[in-house]
Structures are given as structure tokens and as C-alpha cells.
Amino acid sequence: MTDILKTPPERFADLPGFAWRAHSRADLRGYSGLSMAYLDEGPTNAPVFLCLHGEPTWSYLFRRMIPHFLAAGGRVVAPDYFGFGRSDKPTEDGVYTFNFHRDSLLAFVRILDLEDITLVVQDWGGLLGLTLPMEMPERFRRLIVMNTALPTGDVPLSKGFLDWRAFSNSHPDMAIGKLMKQTCPHLTPAEVAAYEAPCPDARFKAGVRQFPKLVPEFPDSDGAAIGRAARQFWRNDWRGRSVMAIGMTDPVLGPPVMRALHRDIKGCPPPLEFAQAGHFVQEWGDKVAPAALAALQG
Numbered sequence: 001m002t003d004i005l006k007t008p009p010e011r012f013a014d015l016p017g018f019a020w021r022a023h024s025r026a027d028l029r030g031y032s033g034l035s036m037a038y039l040d041e042g043p044t045n046a047p048v049f050l051c052l053h054g055e056p057t058w059s060y061l062f063r064r065m066i067p068h069f070l071a072a073g074g075r076v077v078a079p080d081y082f083g084f085g086r087s088d089k090p091t092e093d094g095v096y097t098f099n100f101h102r103d104s105l106l107a108f109v110r111i112l113d114l115e116d117i118t119l120v121v122q123d124w125g126g127l128l129g130l131t132l133p134m135e136m137p138e139r140f141r142r143l144i145v146m147n148t149a150l151p152t153g154d155v156p157l158s159k160g161f162l163d164w165r166a167f168s169n170s171h172p173d174m175a176i177g178k179l180m181k182q183t184c185p186h187l188t189p190a191e192v193a194a195y196e197a198p199c200p201d202a203r204f205k206a207g208v209r210q211f212p213k214l215v216p217e218f219p220d221s222d223g224a225a226i227g228r229a230a231r232q233f234w235r236n237d238w239r240g241r242s243v244m245a246i247g248m249t250d251p252v253l254g255p256p257v258m259r260a261l262h263r264d265i266k267g268c269p270p271p272l273e274f275a276q277a278g279h280f281v282q283e284w285g286d287k288v289a290p291a292a293l294a295a296l297q298g
Helices: 067-071 100-112 124-129 160-170 176-183 188-197 202-214 224-237 255-262 281-297
Strands: 023-027 036-041 050-054 075-079 119-123 141-144 243-249 271-273
Touching: 023 100, 036 067, 036 100, 050 067, 050 124, 067 075, 067 202, 067 281, 100 124, 100 141, 119 124, 141 281, 176 188, 243 255, 243 281, 271 281
Parallel strands: 050 075, 050 119, 119 141, 141 243, 243 271
Antiparallel strands: 023 036, 036 075
């Protein structure tokens, strides 16, 4: 195993709007020696909101949605992928593969024995998360899907994504806080610092660097066959309720990508559109979460 970095805990002190206690599991099947951090709030027997973040963020991204899910009587579980947030960070870029991340999430759901799940996904949360229910359909009941995609290798990737990948590849020490401020101009300096907290320097960013490279582009790409199987599941076998929320100003995974995904989700009602929201839809969560909850109950 490559060297493993642990972000100093003091970097996570006084996170604005994010006072929830972090938990961790170091016993995920197949991941000996690695500890995954996560939030787990609300009654243990309540319906679960499984919140899966994307690139280059961590569970902090859900802080504006979590209070609404808790107020609705839910239990919120929000993991940080390996290489992100408060989780362990292998330093070798090659450790991070599509299946490395996906299998860790399957192991996480199983070891916590999560049931009655509302899957809440955006960006890589969707690329990974949308492939989980076909493996354990009895656990998943509802879906809240925000700006994301389900790459299958047989549909061209959007120009917006290709431009983003080129940018990421040319910035191996990505300025995460600066990126978040550009896309979410309402963030305060303290919130920007919270997004920077997990990665003190480039050594901590192997997972961040790899994600754009892992999006399946061709039929034989790693993860493409899984994506095609998941597409069939959502088209034909999904039995739960769904809500789609689109951040309309997103240039990467915005309205055209989301409307294509909408056609692949059986029974999904017309999307909720948020004119001011960008790629990181959760940053407009005080509006998005109540609307999504109302739609699920309607």
C-alpha cells in the first residue's frame, strides 16, 4: 500500500455551519489500513438520507441541506471518500480507480447496514452513487439527484466536462478554495477555508487529481460497463420515488446533461430548476432541500 496521509484534525476546527461530529470506520471490507470518515446524525431507526459528495469537495458541501433532512425526521449519513475530507488519503494517484471508490461505498452501506435510503447525489456522488442501487435494490427507496451524469462509454462526454478535465489535468495542485469561490460567489472566507481544509498541500490531492481522469469515456473504460448496467436498472427496474434538481448555471453538468439523465430515470417527474444555482447545487441547499422534500412527499 502507498503512504497514507491523515489531515491534521486542527484544520477542521470551527467549520462554519458544520458542527456535527465526525465518525470513522477502519473496518471496510477490502480496505484494511484505511479509515473512512462520515457524518451520522438523527435517529438510528429513521429513514436515511445518504449524501454523496463530488469533486473536489467533501461532506461539508451538504451543510445547507442536512438541517432540512433532519427536520423532516431523517437520519443523515454523509461519508467522505478516501482521498477527500477527513478520510485517509493514499498519496499515490494510481490507487484511485473507479472501482476503488465504488467498492468502498458498497462496503460502507453494508457495514452500517443502511436501509430505507434516500440517495442524495451530485457530481461524482452520482457517477458512483447511481451505480449502487442495482447491487442492493432493497435498501434504496428514494432519489434526489443534482447536477451529475451516468457515463456509460457509449455516449460522448460533454464539451463542458472535457474542458474541465483539461483544466484539472493542468492544475495538479488545484486551488480548491479559489475554485469554490468562483463557482459559489456567496461563500464567506471561512467557508472557502473549510473547502481547503482537507488538503494542506499537493501531497493530499491525489484523489482530487484523479477523479476527472476516471470518468468513463469509451465502451471499454473502467466503470463503463457498470454505468451501462446502472442505466438499464434506472430505466427498467427502479421502483422508488425520484426528484431531479438542476443548477441552471452549471457549464459542466448543466441542463443538457441533466435532461439526458432524466430520460433514463423511470418515473422521474419534471426537474426542479434553480436559476441561480451552479454546479455545486448543495450550496443553494436552503432552497433546494425543502423543494426536493416537498416533491418526494407530493
